[in-house]
Amino acid sequence: MALKRDNNSSNEIGLDSVRCILSSTDLNGKIKYTNRYFSEVSGYSQNELLGSPHNIIRHPDMPKVIFKLMWDRLKNNENVLMLVKNRAKNGSHYWVTTFFEIKHHAVTKESSGYLAILHAAPRNAIREIEPLYKRLRNIESRYGVHASQDYLIKYLMKEGKTYDEYVHEITKEKNVVIDFFKTMKELTS
Template sequence: MSITQKGEELHFDENQFIVSKTDLKGRITYANDLFIQISGFKEQELIGTPHNILRHPDMPRAIFKLLWDRVQAGKEVFAYVKNKTKNNKYYWVHAYITPIVDTKTQQLIGYHSVRRSPSAKGIEVIAPLYKKMLQAEEQGGIQASTALLDNTLSQLKVSYDAFILSHE
């Protein structure tokens, strides 16, 4: 696995994927080797721990609300996410999150996430938007941040999914 570092930011090869699974409450049930390596945690520190152990303070809560609303409704979702490591470094991912459904009962049993290295173009667009969303959250909470995102998408005349996928 090739993980490189530029300052406090970690990067991984575009042909590698970070994979994890969680239960319905977001506790990690599986982490692949790249996830373990880049996070800086040991596997036993990750398994059973809430996935938000990696939550970077630069991430707007509104994005996580959007993610949770989608996957809990049984839908897939794409997102750019900035994660922090155990050693307070960070890395960006382009995440694809899907619900895991029991094929026999058709019941939702967890979530599966595959993350790849994001494009520089995507980060150039997403990072400033997330900064504005965080400022909106400080002023008016998660509703203000969500409204800012919705207004941005409306002005661009694009859906959230189209916006994310157009910046790959």
């Protein structure tokens, strides 16, 4: 299926609102599985994706502190919901609401890797988060990631929310994402 370019930005890939991008990784973020839609959107073949680090689609506009938060949470055995701007192979980008989940070994129950379920982020959520990410990037480039982390903590304290609660609120999709995730987990376990 051909991918649409978004009218608002010539460089943005318009995602199908009902399809999800799926991936799973090992504990270091090396890709072990992707679905076909991941390849369609990113422009990378399955061969290129499998075994590559997940930062293959990292967009330079994404603040480092957001991925630091993601890894801190996963290493702490907590799932996390994020808004992510990704970069396709041809340089185009796409915004996704992403639910990251820890996979556990069926017998030992130890963490065995991670799953990510991505789907089109709502336009109003992108409008809300883009200026925040831009500020975080600017702070990082001038003062480093500790400074952007301080800024993010203070920003969220003022909002009275955790990062997840903030993303839940602006995407208003918590239940859809969580329900979908549970279904996928049942299918893939």
